[in-house]
Amino acid sequence: MPRLPSIAVLLGGLLLCSRLPAADIDPASYGFPLHNPFEATIATTPPELRPDLPPDSEIDQRDYSLSLHPARPFALPDSLRQVRDLRYRLARQAHAAPLIFIISGTGAHYASSHTEYLKRLFYGAGFHVVQLSSPTSYDFMAAASRTATPGLSREDADDLYRVMEAVQAQQADLPVTAYHLIGYSLGALHAAFVSQLDETRRRFAFKRVLLLNPPVNPYDSIRNLDRLVQTDVPGITGNLTFYELILGKLTRYFQQRGHIDLNEALLYDLQQSKERLTDEEMAMLIGSVFRFAAADIAYTSDLINRRGLITPPDYPVEEDTPLAPFFIRALQCNFGCYLNEQLIPQWRRRHNGGSLSQLVGQIGLQALREYLAGSRKIAAMHNADDLILGPGDLAFLRRTLGERLTLYPFGGHCGNLNYRVNSQAMLEFFRG
Amino acid sequence: MVERPWLLVAALLLGSLAQAAEPAADADGFKRPLERLQFNSGHEQHEFERASLAILDVRDPWERWNRRVYHFNYRLDEWVLLPAVRGYRAVTPGVVRSGVRNFFANLAEIPGLLNSLLQLRGRRALDTGARLLLNTTLGVAGLWDPASRMGLPRQGEDFGQTLGVYGVPAGPYLMLPVLGPSNLRDAVGQLTDFLAANRIDYLNVATASDAHPEISALKAVDKRDSIPFRYGQLNSPFEYNKIRYVYTRARQLQIEE
Known part of the structure; x- marks a missing residue:
């Protein structure tokens, strides 16, 4: 019976955990200098407050392409020939290591600045890193999307999943110890849907999934x-x-x-x-x-x-x-x-008709409420002054994620991703 | 424990001061950032469209030819130039590459000097002349760039700019094979600068290049290595239009400067 106390502690912990409040970062001690959300969004973190990152010369990386050529009613026009194959970037460690997939934000491709930054951060911490374009990026739409009409989160996640499987197959010789997933902005919403898809397909069995500044209700976000x-x-x-x-x-x-x-x-x-x-x-x-x-x-x-x-x-x-x-x-x-x-x-x-509110209900994080509430491997980081949020979105995240939500007081939309405090928290989440 | 209330009071004070300029947050902490903005009334909401359409306003009668060259350059870059740059980087140590870069940049000071003189920019001509002198002597034929460290940064001027300063219009947009975006005036400028540099034959490099085409190849690879732009980097089906605007506007600014 010596186990009983520890089980009791564990149970108590689980019960408590589900009621633990979000981690609200105190504005006074946070230290992020840009308190204006628009400035923060454009300028991001002043260079001296960014983490130390490995330079290109120390990163073993290459761009690869996948010939997915999804079957569609019409052939791809010649003007889009340069995006017939889907590019992605892989940065590989010289040894066995966990691999992290990065999903880019709205309209962004695999080599956009936030994605490149996250690559450097995680590569420097010893991960293999795969950078993926957003399903809303025109290269992804042309080369990997079956409908080329992004916006339905489940279908976008399905396209992404196929891409990730193709990457896995193409890099079969890469010694991977575990899979992780991270996305920022719209890519964070996609990451949540991809993670849910993976629960049934189990090709990656993601160990940790981090959502950075996700839209909660994308319909409100695009209106903003x-x-x-x-x-x-x-x-x-x-x-x-x-x-x-x-x-x-x-x-x-x-x-x-x-x-x-x-x-x-x-x-x-x-x-x-x-x-x-x-x-x-x-x-x-x-x-x-x-x-x-x-x-x-x-x-x-x-x-x-x-x-x-x-x-x-x-x-x-x-x-x-x-x-x-x-x-x-x-x-x-x-x-x-x-x-x-x-x-x-x-x-x-x-889908045989359907109202706008039905569509809206299917594409946002609310559609994943139970999954998010019950999946302890998923966490989110958000900002109290993010431009893509609407009233009530943070309340939803607090209720659903509890202490797995970290809320920063400043940063606008993704402006503090490259702040040392944030990068440290991200690395700790994936190491833990 | 005695200090605690003071800390609390201080924090509250600081907090209230810091938040004085910010709107009050919702119960869930949301700060409603869009509510601090002034929005336009109904009929004036089309500034984005108006401003963006102006971007397309570049004279480009040879667009079909230009677009074919753009796609040619795109492929040349991917299949020839960038692999060459990767190979060059793999076999050459960084210190050698920066020496090569400085050497060719030093040669390019010659047309820069001529154009500063032609534009009657005395100060800039003096600075460029001093750079040329310092870097060719102290910098051993330009392999190092001591002038920059002495507070004389490089200030490139080309003949296209000189023509622009004297009021020659840009002419139609022109995508040059290998060399990339240009216009009729700047293409003439590039050719003139090239011929002038050949004629002057500084450090006998032009003569040596005739006998050793590998010097020109090295120059081309170094040049490509020095330009961070990659085709496809703008990640847009309208990349051609965007490059055309950025090139045209940037040249205007350089000439007005």
């Missing part, structure tokens, strides 16, 4: 992102467009400094000068980046499926076809437009 470009920026009239206004500020700033210095601390320094950007201007910049991503998604999905909303269905799109007319049309389409014109009609056709 679409609104960012509608901020009121005074001084934009006639020939002076928004970009020219920002360029003008940058030019004057560089003139005052006497030289052009495009470094990582640029925005941080700019915000200390009198040419500093207002919240509305920064919001518009962030919103613009997402709108360009939305344009790419809307254009690519329409083209691959010959929907005729942007490119006429029988229009020959060759390597040398001028694309400006279609770029113009795609730029008019924000996330809401893509959802209404492409994703929802397609979903209705394939």
Whole structure:
């Protein structure tokens, strides 16, 4: 009977655990210097507060490609030939090690800056690292997505899972001791769905899964992102467009400094000068980046499926076809437009109708509530001032994840991923 | 234990001060960051579209040819240039590579000096002349770059810029095989700079290159190694349009500077 006390402790611990509150990081001791969520999102962490990372020369890495060529009703147009095969990047350790898959955020491909940063961080800590494009990235849509209409989390996760299986098969000689999964932004939502899929398919049996700044209800998130470009920026009239206004500020700033210095601390320094950007201007910049991503998604999905909303269905799109007319049309389409014109009609056709609220209920983290609540291998890190969240989202995460949610007081959207305190917490989670 | 209440009070004070500028958070801690923004009323909401459409406004009558060259360059890069760069990096120690980089950059100061003079930029011409002198002598034929460490950073000027300064318009956008984005004016500039450097034959490199094409090959590999851009890096079906805008706008800024 000597075991009884320890079992009692364990049981008590489990009971208590399910009621433990989220780990709220105290604003006073956190030390992240950017308290403005828009600044944090754009500039991320000042260089001196970032973790030490291995340089490229110390990373044994290569890009590989997978010829998945999913069966679709129409052949891929010539203009997308360069993304016929799906690229991914593998950084390998010289010895047996755990492998971590990184899923990139909205519209981002495998070599985008956040993904590269996470690679360095985990490679430096002794992991093999595989970097994957987001299912919303045009290369993934062309090379790996069966419907080329991203947005349905379960189907996107299914596409991702096939990609990960193909990576595993292609790297069969890699000595892997365990599999882990991490995603940021929309990639974190995908990671949660991939993890659930893996519970039945068991190809990876992920040991730990970390969600960094996930959207809780992606429908609310895209509404937030679409609104960012509608901020009121005074001084934009006639020939002076928004970009020219920002360029003008940058030019004057560089003139005052006497030289052009495009470094990582640029925005941080700019915000200390009198040419500093207002919240509305920064919001518009962030919103613009997402709108360009939305344009790419809307254009690519329409083209691959010959929907005729942007490119006429029988229009020959060759390597040398001028694309400006279609770029113009795609730029008019924000996330809401893509959802209404492409994703929802397609979903209705394939699922016999269904309301918007049904769709919304299927694609968010709420759809995984029970799975998330019961899976102790999954944790999330989020920010109290993240731009993609809506009211009640954090309450949902607190209820569902309990102490497996770490909530940072600052950082905006993913701006503190490369802050030393955060990187330390990430590494500890995967080591533990 | 006596200190505790003080710490608490201090923390509360600091906390309230720090949060003075920030909106109050929800019960679950959410700070509603979008609510601190001023939004446009209905009819003025199209600034993103307006500004972004201006990006497409680049004269490009030879677009079909340019796009074919863009795809040619894309493949050349992947199948020839980047593998060559990888091989070069694998067999050459870093110190040698930086010596090679400095050596060719030092040669490029010659057209830089000429163009600074042509633009009547005395200060810049003096700085570039001093760099050339210091790096060729102290830096042993340009293998090192002591001038930068002495506070004379490199300031490239090319003949395309010089033409731009004197009001020559950019002309149609032009994608050059191997060399990448340009326009009619800058392509003429590149050719002129190349011919001028050949004519001057500084350190006899141009003559030596005629006899030893491997010098030109090394120069090309070093050049590619020095440019961080990769085709496909913008990860967009509209990469061609985006590169075209960025190139055109960046050249405008360089000329206005």
